[in-house]
Amino acid sequence: MSALLDGCTAIARGAWEGGASFAAGYPGSPVTGVLDATAGYPEIRRQWAANEKIALETALGAAWSGARALVVMKHVGLNVAADPLYNAPYTGVRGALVIVVGDDPGASSSQNEQDTRLVAKAAGVPVLEPSSVAEALVFTRLAFEISARHDLPVIVRVTTPIAYGSTGAVAGARWPVPAAAGHARPIQKYLLLPAFVPARHTALIERLSALGASPAARWxxxxxxxxxxxxxxxxxxxxxxxxxxxxxxxxxxxxxxxxxxxxxxxxxxxxxxxxxxxxxxxxxxxxxxxxxxxxxxxxxxxxxxxxxxxxxxxxxxxxxxxxxxxxxxxxxxxxxxxxxxxxxxxIPILAPRTPGFCAGCSHRGIFSLLAKRDLYVVGDIGCNTLGAIQPYGALHANLCMGASISVLQGYLAALGPDAAQRTIAVLGDSTFFHSGLPAILSAVHNGLPGTVLVLDNAGSAMTGHQQTAHARDAEGWRTLLGALGVPDVRVVDALDLGELDAALDAALATDALSVVVLKGDCVQSLPRKGPTNYRYTVRTDACSGCGDCLKVDCPAIVQLAASAAGGPRKVAITHECIGCGLCSQTCPEHAIVPRTVQTVSPRLARLLAPLPWRRLIRGLRGVAPVRRLLDRFETETY
Ligand code: SF4
Ligand code: SF4
CATH class of the missing domain: 3.40.50 (Rossmann fold)
Known part of the structure; x- marks a missing residue:
């Protein structure tokens, strides 16, 4: 059967045809879509892991039981998984293990351009490199066969154009494969004691050279x-x-x-x-x-x-x-x-556009506040890197997943504890659980101070909102961080500027380690239309054109043309507004109000304009009958 497939879907299909019954991974461009696409195959049990090391170890455990397992990660994720990656070829895989790695030449969404083939060679892992989407399907299927026959994990390396490209590919049937068969033995093979290691190393070299000389290699x-x-x-x-x-x-x-x-x-x-x-x-x-x-x-x-x-x-x-x-x-x-x-x-070249936070993004508030403070901010991987871009310019360095907390500790160790007043770490919730947790433990263990901001938007937002590990709610964060021994824990609304500012002041004034969790769901996970958004509008007659609201840099706020009489340019809010309420908190004239109120009665809107709308709506929506009433208003006036 021939079908039009994109690279990620083709790989998932190849895994299914190759007999995979388990798949794990951690999201990362360009291969996030592979694990997403395995959802279409009920024979494959799939799970997002907290990080790539755990994903690879989980998949290897499944393979040791005799199953055929798939694991998916981007190239830099393979570094996180390096420990099991280097050891798995020694033990062998028993069932089959295929590691799909997405490389990113050109670094369109990565922090480096590393070549997985170099890592694989050092680790002794075979690498298949398809040159098209159709080959990606076939190579993935055959990778399971090579893995099973040669008792080795096999990497399928794809780059961005293949992962995101679409072409016709021939889809086949699922190969019959034996079910998982129990525990792996003998210990001389699966227990990497020093006494067994030389023999396993020799066996690895022999298996690799047998594969290189095999008919499969010629194929x-x-x-x-x-x-x-x-x-x-x-x-x-x-x-x-x-x-x-x-x-x-x-x-x-x-x-x-x-x-x-x-x-x-x-x-x-x-x-x-x-x-x-x-x-x-x-x-x-x-x-x-x-x-x-x-x-x-x-x-x-x-x-x-x-x-x-x-x-x-x-x-x-x-x-x-x-x-x-x-x-x-x-x-x-x-x-x-x-x-x-x-x-x-x-051909006219398109005007260059810088990337930026989405309209209503819960990260805008904190970066608009950080931009006003004289702080050195160590960032991390994920949407928070956009805080480096103007008009914020409020992120000064980053390194890799979870590194913000460790780098902060290094700064404080070298510059002295006083530097904690002017150096902070910022990372997202997914990154925190990926590899920030051990860094927090280390900071607690070493009694270091410092302020860590965790921007909790409830998932891995930049890659499409996959649900990796999370703390669920404010109480979950307090329990977790308290149990880790963090002396000062604060959980705040990411879109309440007053609450954020106060929490930041308090954390910076604390001598001990302080973790501030900013809760605000990713707007891409919220409904874009319907009753729950409470969009805002500008009372044009009240707007002085001061431009303060423009500093939150929301794409939904636009400047109007100057009037014929001249004077400052007023602003308006477009349908892109998601109703976060951030701009309303910045307006000195109280000109930004919920659209519902303005539509129902402009006079009422003028009278009520100074109210803290975000807090008010949040409080009222916490009461079910009031929420239903407000939702009805929002629906009927939209
Ligand atoms: S409330 Fe203001 S800042 Fe928030 S999405 Fe709407 S226009 Fe943007
Ligand atoms: S902050 Fe208020 S007064 Fe200033 S431009 Fe925006 S809406 Fe107008």
Missing amino acids: FCETSLPPAAAAGTRHPVGIVCAGFPAAAVRELCADTVPVLTLGLVHPLPEAPIRAFAQHCERLLVVEESSHYLEDAIRALGLPVARRSHYDGVGSFGPKQLLSDEAPVVNALVQPLIDAAEQRRRH
């Missing part, structure tokens, strides 16, 4: 030879490629230049590469993210041409094929580059 090599080369004439250059660039190379060059596409990139299928090299004077290696393949092929003693415009930085483009030592390839590629340049000159 993953696709050679295309132009007629002259097929007839025995040596060509001046042949291209060896893998991954997403391979599809472009085949389309552009395969009629003219010998091309070898590698689907298995670790262990390297040496014999097919040597056989291909017989057809060419030298090899041009085309890949993304690093010189992994080029270095490995050069290490075989084969002549490899240098690419003039490739340093491993950024995502793939035809320019990267250019080489002073491959004029025949340059002649094929240069017209394409010139045509693209022409198009670029004639």
Whole structure:
């Protein structure tokens, strides 16, 4: 059956066809959609883990029981999972274990461009690298077979264009696989005591070289030879490629230049590469993210041409094929580059847009307050990084998941406890549970002070609001942090500026470790229409055009054209408003009021304008009959 599939859905399908009965992962672009897509297969039991290490260990446990298990993470997540990743090849997998890793050349949504192939080689894990969505399905299915036959975990490495691309793919049936069979034995294989390690290391080396020399390794090599080369004439250059660039190379060059596409990139299928090299004077290696393949092929003693415009930085483009030592390839590629340049000159370029928080985002309040304070803010991974962008400019460094708390501890250890008055850590709730928890334990254990802000928007918002671990409610946070030994815990409304400011003052004035949890659900998880949003509007006659509300930088607030008589430009609120109430708290003229009130009676709105609307609505909505009444008003006046 042929179907139009995106890369993530194709991989999920491949896992199902390959017999997976368990899947785990931690969300991260570009492969979050893989675990989401496994939801369509009732035979696969799936779960989001608190972090990638736990996901991999859980999947390995399932594989040790004899099941076929899938685990999904992005490239930097593989670093978090490095401990089990390096040990799993020693023990073997018993059932089957496939690790889908999404690399991000060009770092469109990541903090680095690392190449998973380098990590996999160091860990002794085989890597399959599909060059299309259709191959992503087939390779994932076959990865389970390789894993089961060679008793090794297998990585399927995809990059952003394959994960997010869509093409036709052939979907097949699910392979019959044995059910989980109980506990793994003997201990000489599954218990990594020092006495057993050398034998396991030897076994790993043997299994990897057996795979590299196997018929399966040859199956993953696709050679295309132009007629002259097929007839025995040596060509001046042949291209060896893998991954997403391979599809472009085949389309552009395969009629003219010998091309070898590698689907298995670790262990390297040496014999097919040597056989291909017989057809060419030298090899041009085309890949993304690093010189992994080029270095490995050069290490075989084969002549490899240098690419003039490739340093491993950024995502793939035809320019990267250019080489002073491959004029025949340059002649094929240069017209394409010139045509693209022409198009670029004639097609109007879109105005650059910076990313920013959504309208009504619960992170806006705290960053608008931090922007006014002279604080050094160590951020983390997730939506909070947008606090670095103007008009806030209120985030000064970040490193990796959960690192904000540890980096803060380092600052305080080096600069002294007084630095706690001017240095704070900010991270999201998902990141806190991912790897911030041990950092809090360490701070408590070492008796360090410091202020940590946890922006709890109830899930992993940046990747699509997956539900990883969470503390559920304010009481849950107090219980958890109290049990960890945090001396000062505050849970506040993320959209109440007065409450936030007071909590920040109190936390900074405390000598001990202080954790402030800012609760405010991600707006993308709230209904965009309907009765619960309580959108706001501007009483135009009251607006002085001072611009204070613009400082919360909400895209729903727009400046109106100046009047014919001149004067400051007033503002209006568009339908993008989600009703967070933040801008209303900043207006010195009390010109921003709930739209319902203004619609029912502008006179009443003028009289009631100074009320603390956010607190009032929140309080009233806590009473069920009043909430029903308010919801009716909101619905009927919308
Ligand atoms: S209430 Fe104000 S800040 Fe909140 S979403 Fe509406 S316009 Fe934006
Ligand atoms: S803060 Fe109030 S007065 Fe100032 S521009 Fe906004 S709505 Fe108008």
